[in-house]
Amino acid sequence: MLVACSASATATLIPSTATPFPSTDTPSPTTPTRLKAFSSAEVTRVVDGDTIDAMVEGSVQRVRLIGISAPEAVPGRPVGCYGPEASAKARELLDGRTIDLQRDPTQDDKDIFGRLLRHVWMDGANVALTLIEEGYAEEHTYSDPYMGWEDFNEAEGRAKAEGLGLWSACSDEVPGISIPFDPLGSDRDCEDFDVWREAQDFYEAAGGPGEDRHRLDSDRDGIACEGLK
Template sequence: MPVVLVALAGCEEFDSGTGSAGRVGAPKSTTATREATPEPSVETPSASSTPSPSADPLTSTGTVTEVVDGDTIKVDGQSVRLIGMDSPEAGQCGYDEATAAMADIVTGRVVTLIAVAGRDDVDQYGRLLRFVEVDGTDVGLREIELGLAVARYDGRDGYGTHPRQDAYIAADAAAADVTCAAPEPTAPAEPAPLVGPAADATCDPSYPTVCIPPAPPDLDCGDITFRRFTVLPPDPHHFDGNHDGVGCESD
């Protein structure tokens, strides 16, 4: 039988592998799609995903439970000494006024306590050393402005400069000092009772403890209980009527 050769009008690219239908030489489609590898996405962080700044370790808050005096309070039971100022002590002029002013400002209030880096955290009595603020008001500065405290315990006296020193010193210089009335003079004490004979008493030399104290000019023997005592001149009461040196010899 004769062999018939068929000319192919065109050529297709064939895959030498096995096609999807299981036949060899299945055409590879030039339009076939492959599963694309997705591009890596870049997320833009939202504002809510940004970490909040950590709380300032030098700052805390609490409720004032007691006012000790013009520069010391208790916050949640812990004693707190205000930094950079000093108020009068008990018994000193201005103590009552400073304590009352502090009570008016902070009693029962929530306050902010601010430590100062590089300075002591507590004093020798175990009190926290802090600036104290209530609703943004610097309580120590307010006491100084009222003339109820002075700027102290700072760089001028060996305690180290603090951040509010200049403001405290300026307020101290501008404030009027509290004045206190002088105490009322006390009446002199009653003189102690006379012990022993007075300088002008008439005494019996034989019995030095038996003396006649000074008396009004009209004193006579009827006014005293002594009898037959020695009378020394000048005998202003005339006890020795017969001038024999013995006074009030008879009734």
């Protein structure tokens, strides 16, 4: 009886909500549970809706959020529809904040531009998923599905259905919907596209990265026309 009473009393002190700290269990490839491979960092700059600079273990690193693509809003490049709003939301959430960076075993450590590929967590929430849920970014998978991709796709579906953010503001300009040429038509080169997003969407609609019929991905890394980025 003493043991049972002690166990019961202890149980009442343990909250029923999930802990915001990384799990020690092996993660499912379809759920955004945290890994042991994570590190605390401080955001020093929000570049745009899907890229940040953060102080990681004593040095500033550029970090690309896994699982999303936000409209462009970088000086010197064409501004995408809803790009300023997406960047402003990312700054509201992240600027100057302390975050957890989580490495995903299904993805490379860095992309071809040297940016860390990470899930970004803050206050127990996946920031990329939040941006998708509120219509500030679209889901994006480069090659292999990442941890949580099913949740990200479902969140995008809900945002589309509700017409949130870019899904109503941009109409046919929404990233991933507007393609300037027929992907199965005449051969196209990178010079045919005004911005990288158009080239990437065209490349994927034409079968990339599995099939690169227009030869837009010279190094076969899943990213078309890198010179436009």
